[in-house]
Amino acid sequence: MKILVIEDETKVGAFIKRGLEEHHHQVEVYADGIGGQQAALEHDYDLIILDLMLPGINGITLCRNLRALEVGTPILMLTALNATQDIVDGLNAGADDYLAKPFHFSELIARLQALSRRKNQFHQDQAILAFADLQLNTNTKMARRGGQDITLTAKEYALLELLLKNTGKVLSRALISEAVWGLEFDTGTNTIDVYVNYLRNKIEKGFSGEKLIHTVVGMGYVMKQK
Amino acid sequence: MKILVIEDETKVGAFIKRGLEEHHHQVEVYADGIGGQQAALEHDYDLIILDLMLPGINGITLCRNLRALEVGTPILMLTALNATQDIVDGLNAGADDYLAKPFHFSELIARLQALSRRKNQFHQDQAILAFADLQLNTNTKMARRGGQDITLTAKEYALLELLLKNTGKVLSRALISEAVWGLEFDTGTNTIDVYVNYLRNKIEKGFSGEKLIHTVVGMGYVMKQK
DNA sequence: ATATTACTATGAAAATATTGGTTATTGAGG
DNA sequence: CCTCAATAACCAATATTTTCATAGTAATAT
Numbered sequence: 001m002k003i004l005v006i007e008d009e010t011k012v013g014a015f016i017k018r019g020l021e022e023h024h025h026q027v028e029v030y031a032d033g034i035g036g037q038q039a040a041l042e043h044d045y046d047l048i049i050l051d052l053m054l055p056g057i058n059g060i061t062l063c064r065n066l067r068a069l070e071v072g073t074p075i076l077m078l079t080a081l082n083a084t085q086d087i088v089d090g091l092n093a094g095a096d097d098y099l100a101k102p103f104h105f106s107e108l109i110a111r112l113q114a115l116s117r118r119k120n121q122f123h124q125d126q127a128i129l130a131f132a133d134l135q136l137n138t139n140t141k142m143a144r145r146g147g148q149d150i151t152l153t154a155k156e157y158a159l160l161e162l163l164l165k166n167t168g169k170v171l172s173r174a175l176i177s178e179a180v181w182g183l184e185f186d187t188g189t190n191t192i193d194v195y196v197n198y199l200r201n202k203i204e205k206g207f208s209g210e211k212l213i214h215t216v217v218g219m220g221y222v223m224k225q226k
Numbered sequence: 227m228k229i230l231v232i233e234d235e236t237k238v239g240a241f242i243k244r245g246l247e248e249h250h251h252q253v254e255v256y257a258d259g260i261g262g263q264q265a266a267l268e269h270d271y272d273l274i275i276l277d278l279m280l281p282g283i284n285g286i287t288l289c290r291n292l293r294a295l296e297v298g299t300p301i302l303m304l305t306a307l308n309a310t311q312d313i314v315d316g317l318n319a320g321a322d323d324y325l326a327k328p329f330h331f332s333e334l335i336a337r338l339q340a341l342s343r344r345k346n347q348f349h350q351d352q353a354i355l356a357f358a359d360l361q362l363n364t365n366t367k368m369a370r371r372g373g374q375d376i377t378l379t380a381k382e383y384a385l386l387e388l389l390l391k392n393t394g395k396v397l398s399r400a401l402i403s404e405a406v407w408g409l410e411f412d413t414g415t416n417t418i419d420v421y422v423n424y425l426r427n428k429i430e431k432g433f434s435g436e437k438l439i440h441t442v443v444g445m446g447y448v449m450k451q452k
Numbered sequence: 453a454t455a456t457t458a459c460t461a462t463g464a465a466a467a468t469a470t471t472g473g474t475t476a477t478t479g480a481g482g
Numbered sequence: 483c484c485t486c487a488a489t490a491a492c493c494a495a496t497a498t499t500t501t502c503a504t505a506g507t508a509a510t511a512t
Contacts, residue, residue: 067333092326094333110411113400139395141445153501154444190457191503197458217456217511379490415493419468426469443467443500 001046001116005029006036006062007078008054012101016049019105024182033057040066040073047112050095051078052086060086060093067094074115078103129164132225133209136164143203150202155180159195160203163213163223172220196221227272227338231255232262232288233304234280238327242275242334249335259283266292266299273341275334276321277304278312286312286319293320300341304329355390358451359435362390369429376428381406385421386429389439389449398446422447 003025007013013029020027028043030036033054040048048066052059063075077090077098087098097111129136135144141157143150152160158180162171173192177183181191200213214222229251233239239255246253254269256262259280266274274292278285289301303316303324313324323337355362361370367383369376378386384406388397399418403409407417426439440448 067336092329092333094336106411114404140448140450141396141442155502157445187503189504193457194459194503197460200458215457215511381491413493416468417492420470420492423469423471441468 001112002026002044003028003047003049003112004036004039004043004045004073005049006033006040006054006059007049007051008032009051012051015105016108019108023109024178033059033062037062037065040071041069045073047115048073048075049078049108050075052090053080060089063090063093063095076108076111076115129161131164131167131223132212134164134203134212136160145203145207145209148207152202153198155195156199156202160199163221167223170216170219170222176220228252228270229254229273229275229338230262230266230269230271230299231275232259232266232280232285233275233277234258235277238277238304245334259285259288263288263291266297267295271299273338274299274301275304276301278316279306286315289316289319289321302334302337302341355387357390357393357449358438360390360429360438362386371429371433371435374433378428379424381421382425382428386425389447393449396442396446396448402446 003020005013005016005020005027007016007029008031010031013031017027017029028039030039033056036050036054037057050059050063054062059077063077066073066075074097075095077087077095079086079090079098079100090098096115099108099111127137127139129138133145136142136157137144138161141152143152143157143160159176162176162179176192177187180195196213196215204211204213210225212223212225214224216222229246231239231242231246231253233242233255234257236257239257243253243255254265256265259282262276262280263283276285276289280288285303289303292299292301300323301321303313303321305312305316305324305326316324322341325334325337353363353365355364359371362368362383363370364387367378369378369383369386385402388402388405397405400412402418403412406421422439422441430437430439436451438449438451440450442448
């Protein structure tokens with residue numbers, strides 16, 4: 001996920017950044033509200049972590065501004081302990097959740113996951129990912145081709161979902177490794193190739209439809225037709 | 227959605243109506259409580275937006291009346307800023323959420339979405355949830371299969387209800403944990419698995435009907451047939 | 453000809469199922 | 483108000499099942 005952190009205490013900001021990066025997120029930190037607001041408007045983040053105590057602009061105002069400008073990105077507020085009024089104000093200003101400082105990092109991760117889950121639950125418009133005569137139902141986690149249901153394992157599903165969300169784009173092994181296995185390094189193994197093979201056996205072998213997962217030698221794999 | 231707005235300030239009423247219509251909702255506005263209450267009883271709305279400061283009848287009274295008359299439609303109160311007592315009274319009278327005036331339109335939209343989400347998840351005022359030959363009576367909290375009554379504990383009931391309200395959808399342990407136990411973090415225990423096992427023993431073991439709760443390894447559990 | 457990718461079998465590891473026991477909670481009776 | 487018993491909730495261990503990662507070989511592309 002791409003995450004924007006607006007936090008003036010540099011130590012706290014660095015702590016959050018480091019921790020989130022260890023969880024394979026992409027993080028940008030702004031120490032002032034003005035810069036943070038600008039960034040939020042210009043880029044498309046998956047989550048904004050916003051300290052309410054900021055120099056320059058009040059966090060609640062910032063939050064309200066973003067919502068007024070139709071920025072729908074989930075916002076997680078950081079508040080001082082027992083700042084009940086801040087919490088109420090913040091939620092009214094359009095924030096989605098809050099976390100009282102000081103907090104354990106695991107709490108932050110938990111909130112973050114809860115938020116993305118909630119968001120995914122609401123965004124049900126993309127329940128089915130389809131390409132050519134292949135469909136992937138993100139609710140049932142089942143694939144379907146030629147009227148036939150196909151059961152996938154967790155890794156197979158993650159891989160197919162990635163391919164279907166990036167049809168026509170060549171995905172490098174490094175990118176696949178990071179997205180599906182959460183690894184940022186090259187393991188030196190052929191695990192990805194093996195899983196591509198598993199997928200091909202399930203969604204291509206025995207089906208009359210054309211080949212969908214194509215190898216680009218030296219580059220990676222693509223989901224495409226022709 | 228079909229939305230009823232009860233608001234005496236015509237400017238505010240018009241503002242809400244216009245905004246909601248831009249979001250493709252169907253809106254009716256009543257400027258007085260008596261007319262609004264009448265409308266709420268006669269038509270079937272998806273949401274009622276109710277100003278607490280009304281001429282003729284008090285908003286809280288109106289809210290209480292509707293609930294007494296078995297109108298289950300979600301009610302979103304509009305209150306003056308810092309009218310804490312009103313908020314408490316309103317929620318006690320059966321309102322589902324509140325919004326302090328003045329508010330940004332995006333806040334209203336957010337509340338509305340949150341309410342409809344909550345409603346879909348929890349407020350299915352259908353007394354009996356049924357799937358295949360299994361029934362769950364949400365009033366008596368009893369399950370029934372093959373003409374035989376099954377008593378459930380609180381957690382078992384909550385879990386079964388969740389599954390039945392999301393048949394066909396794979397529910398992750400994280401989601402189940404949040405919905406049934408209210409936890410946003412992973413306790414590191416296998417409590418969910420144990421309760422799935424309890425449920426299976428009660429609703430599957432000893433019944434001729436087919437298996438209904440399916441495990442999807444690495445993903446979670448689903449209620450489905452076949 | 454060689455680098456790269458495809459395929460396959462297998463043991464290891466992870467995930468899940470099941471069971472037994474411990475701690476909480478509740479409700480009746482003293 | 484307390485005690486006790488019954489039930490529910492929870493946890494941890496072990497058993498079982500499924501999935502995964504590896505490595506070796508075959509096939510294919512450049």
